[in-house]
Amino acid sequence: MSHRGIWLRRVLIGSLLLGTLLIFSSCSGIVSGGQNTLAPEGSVAGRQRDLFLLVVWPAAAIFVLVEGLIILIIWRFHHRKGDDTLPRQVHGNPALEIAWTIAPAVLLAIVAVPTLAGVVTLGATPSKIGTTVNVSAARWVWSFSYPDVKDSSGQPVTGPPNELHIPAGQNVEFIITSQDVIHSFWIPKLGGKTDAVPNRQNRMWLKADRPGEYSGQCAEFCGALGSEGHATMRFRVVVQTPEAYRAYLQGLASGSPQAVANQGGN
């Protein structure tokens, strides 16, 4: 192998190793933190994952095909010592050009059908809603209140900051707003994201399959101050059985948070 060939091979192997390392280092935190969108625990997140993979797999196949052809062509047709003859010159190939114009158009049309169907389904609030939660974001805390149950002054009961409770197996609607800048409401394993915008009420819904604890996160960079900031703007999501959820709301209404402390969803 020529000197240049050895050098090229080293660079290729080096970049491949570095790229793989980078990918795995960024994934490990997401997986261990319970924010893996590829392991959904609800119908909305499941559909979002399916749409993502529907695009990623064909894109990966096309990437491998195109990059493979480029590498093959570089290897097959590069200049060789002692061979100074001009290769065969090609000007245009109508059949090939029509094919590579039509093929992507057909592929995009196929991908568009489930994508648009998903946008319509996930964008519309389902007719049957089990419960509604008001979500209010502020730098750097999430507040959740529950209009299904009112406190003694007639206001929706409010839970502790950065702790959301929802019932399993029911469509949950969120009415989302912000007190200051734009934030984004996101529970990676259950659904999202929807922006929290001051003076606006955005709606989002999702359904959690089973009781358990999940992790939510602000998904719109909203500033930082010292050790606090966007990155620390996370919240616990406690998915409970519908009965435990109702009991939790009643506990908030009666002002006895001690009574609800042990009713975490598991």
Ligand SMILES: [Cu+2]
């Ligand atoms: Cu934020």
